[in-house]
Amino acid sequence: MIEIAHGIVGRSDLPIPEWLFGWAAAVVLVVSFVALAVLWPEPKLSRASFRPLPGLSRVLHSPPVDLLCGLAGVLLLVLTVYAGFEGSQTPTANFAPTFVYVIFWLGLVGLSVLLGNVFKAFNPWRALGRAVSWIARTAARAPMPAPLSYPERLGHWPAAAGIFLFAALELASSDGDTPQTLAIAALVYSVIQFVGMALYGVEEWTERGDGFSVYFALFARISPWGTRDGVIGLRPPLAGLADFRPLAGTVPLLAVMIGSVTFDGAAEAPIWTGMAPDISDFFQTLGLSPEKALELTFLVGLIAAIAIVYGFYTLGVRGAQSVGGGFTTRELSRAFVASLVPIAFAYVAAHYFTLLLYQGQAILTLSSNPFGFLASNPLGEVGTDIFGTADRSIDYGVIGATSAWYWMVGFVVVGHVAALTLAHDKALTIYSDVKLAVRSQYWMLAVMVGFTSLALWLLSQANQ
Amino acid sequence: MILLAHAGHWLVNAAYFVPVVGFLGWLGWTELRNRREKRAEGQAADR
Numbered sequence: 001m002i003e004i005a006h007g008i009v010g011r012s013d014l015p016i017p018e019w020l021f022g023w024a025a026a027v028v029l030v031v032s033f034v035a036l037a038v039l040w041p042e043p044k045l046s047r048a049s050f051r052p053l054p055g056l057s058r059v060l061h062s063p064p065v066d067l068l069c070g071l072a073g074v075l076l077l078v079l080t081v082y083a084g085f086e087g088s089q090t091p092t093a094n095f096a097p098t099f100v101y102v103i104f105w106l107g108l109v110g111l112s113v114l115l116g117n118v119f120k121a122f123n124p125w126r127a128l129g130r131a132v133s134w135i136a137r138t139a140a141r142a143p144m145p146a147p148l149s150y151p152e153r154l155g156h157w158p159a160a161a162g163i164f165l166f167a168a169l170e171l172a173s174s175d176g177d178t179p180q181t182l183a184i185a186a187l188v189y190s191v192i193q194f195v196g197m198a199l200y201g202v203e204e205w206t207e208r209g210d211g212f213s214v215y216f217a218l219f220a221r222i223s224p225w226g227t228r229d230g231v232i233g234l235r236p237p238l239a240g241l242a243d244f245r246p247l248a249g250t251v252p253l254l255a256v257m258i259g260s261v262t263f264d265g266a267a268e269a270p271i272w273t274g275m276a277p278d279i280s281d282f283f284q285t286l287g288l289s290p291e292k293a294l295e296l297t298f299l300v301g302l303i304a305a306i307a308i309v310y311g312f313y314t315l316g317v318r319g320a321q322s323v324g325g326g327f328t329t330r331e332l333s334r335a336f337v338a339s340l341v342p343i344a345f346a347y348v349a350a351h352y353f354t355l356l357l358y359q360g361q362a363i364l365t366l367s368s369n370p371f372g373f374l375a376s377n378p379l380g381e382v383g384t385d386i387f388g389t390a391d392r393s394i395d396y397g398v399i400g401a402t403s404a405w406y407w408m409v410g411f412v413v414v415g416h417v418a419a420l421t422l423a424h425d426k427a428l429t430i431y432s433d434v435k436l437a438v439r440s441q442y443w444m445l446a447v448m449v450g451f452t453s454l455a456l457w458l459l460s461q462a463n464q
Numbered sequence: 465m466i467l468l469a470h471a472g473h474w475l476v477n478a479a480y481f482v483p484v485v486g487f488l489g490w491l492g493w494t495e496l497r498n499r500r501e502k503r504a505e506g507q508a509a510d511r
Contacts, residue, residue: 019479026483270473322495442491450484457480 013402022456025413026449032417033445036424037438043428045242045421050226052233060121060232070127077124077186083370084183088381093372094179098362100186101170101177106356109348112216116225116232119216120206125193126213129202132194147201150208155248158196160256162189162211164306167260171267172298174291208247215257218244218341222418238422241338251333252310254340258451259306261347265458266305267298276301312450313340319443325431335430336444339423343451346415350408350459357398364389405459412455416448423448 014021059065076099084096091097111118120126137144169176169185176182196205206213220226221240226233266272276297283293317333327335366372368390373381384390399407423444424437431437 017476017479019476022480023483026487271477319491442494446484446487446491449487450481453480453484457477460480 014405018405018456018460021409022453025409025416025452025456028413029416029420029445029448029452032420033424033441036421037441040421040424040428041434043242043425045236045239045425046429048236048239048242050228050233050235050239052228052231054231057227057230057232061230066121069121070124070130073122073124074127076122077190079370081183081186083372084179084181084186087179087371088373089179090372091177091179092362093366095363095366095370095372096179096182097177098359098366100182102356102359103363105166105170106348106352107360108216109219109345110356112219113222113345116223117217117220117227119213119220123206123210123213125190125197125210126202126206128190129194129197129206133197133202147204148199150200150204153248154208155250156208156214156246156253157249158209159211159214160249160253162192162209163215163253163260164256166211167256167263168299168302171260171264171302172295174295214253218254218257219345221338222342222345238342238418241341241422242425244338244341246334246337251313251337251340254337254344255306255310255313257344258340258347259309260302261344261351262309262454262458263302263305265351265461267301269458269461272301313447316443316447316450319446320440323436323439323443325433325436325440327430332440335426336423339419339426339444342415342418342422343448346412346419347451347455349411349415350455351462353408353411354399354404357404358394358396361392361394361398365392368392408459409456412452412459416452416455419451420445420448 080096080099083094087094087096108119166185169181173181193205193210196209199205200209207217208214221244222238223240224234224237226235226240276294279300280290280293280297283296284290288296314329314333317329317336320332320336321327321329364387368385368387369383370386371381371384373383420441424441427437427440427444428434431440
């Protein structure tokens with residue numbers, strides 16, 4: 001539905017058929033599983049050491065850095081909204097769509113995995129919430145009332161809803177890439193965040209209810225950079241996920257994260273392009289306009305993809321439960337949910353790798369001319385060239401199609417091996433019997449092989 | 465010929481999922497075998 005927010009892959013000349021890459025990836029997973037069973041007999045990640053770096057922490061957590069990062073985030077939000085309303089409504093000419101769908105939505109995933117939870121520092125809603133909170137505390141003559149206690153049952157459900165609605169805007173809405181639509185969406189999201197922060201407190205809401213904050217924080221747990229007791233430090237990669245405490249709604253959130261990318265890929269497949277017109281026709285017979293019918297069709301597809309991902313994971317969990325150990329499905333579902341995070345990363349990285357590399361370059365042009373107007377404009381709109389890069393074009397030769405394919409397969413394989421490692425380590429902590437732990441992981445291995453096969457099939461659909 | 469062409473297209477797509485189907489099949493067969501062995505052990509213990 002949205003041209004800009006989609007992976008760009010050209011035809012590649014490969015030495016073997018693409019489906020054979022899937023078989024090879026499955027073999028890699030099986031070999032990894034055997035290696036883990038033999039060479040990893042005790043949990044390591046959950047007992048991993050943490051090396052605090054107090055000097056670096058003092059600098060990065062200092063009030064001036066805190067203020068500057070928050071200010072940068074707020075300015076980028078204001079620019080996105082302003083450009084969205086006042087700039088050209090051509091998606092590729094305006095700053096807002098490329099910034100939101102490429103730099104923010106994709107670029108921050110990579111930065112989070114590499115450098116840790118950088119979004120926390122730049123989160124504009126958190127920055128504004130803290131600023132308002134500080135002003136209110138300073139101006140109040142009496143102690144401020146305490147925020148409401150965040151309900152345990154709410155958990156990550158608001159975050160899951162937020163990410164789902166963003167995915168729906170991106171993948172189902174007919175004007176999800178229109179700058180004005182994005183500006184309105186940003187304002188609506190801001191209002192929701194402010195209400196949540198007012199009710200439950202800035203940090204409590206940010207860590208549980210703010211969809212983007214929770215989303216990037218999950219990926220940040222893959223990173224070797226982490227924070228413990230407020231001090232930045234180093235840990236083994238994935239260790240941040242080993243001590244992750246899932247909440248209500250965490251599994252649906254991961255299903256949305258993986259399912260949305262799944263649908264984005266599957267939307268190009270003949271299986272979808274063949275059935276979508278029929279579904280749309282059905283909705284038109286119910287009285288919907290062709291445009292709304294198509295939007296609803298894509299929304300149904302998105303929900304179906306999320307449900308399939310959720311169902312497949314639940315199948316694996318039920319299988320793991322069948323080997324014994326006395327755990328309920330809910331307990332096991334939450335215990336292994338952290339292993340879905342590397343899979344979510346693999347999906348995002350593989351599917352959007354080329355989009356980030358190509359369309360990501362456009363931010364240099366758009367930063368100089370965020371409104372997207374031409375220099376000589378008969379309508380009187382003013383074009384700008386703030387940094388002297390307004391005429392810069394995208395270099396599509398930065399990576400070849402074949403190299404891109406190998407990178408994408410690499411992301412898929414590494415992500416799923418990481419997921420397998422996490423699940424194995426977790427099983428060793430919750431099962432008293434090592435053999436039972438390994439047997440339970442047969443089912444997790446089936447889930448990983450399934451997601452690997454699905455990921456490579458999705459990539460092949462875009463590769464035609 | 466068109467049917468064969470479509471079948472070829474479907475076969476290529478299905479090839480991606482052979483590993484997971486095969487693995488699930490093996491898992492299912494292993495579970496069935498384990499349950500049969502447990503049932504046999506239980507019957508032997510009853511005697």
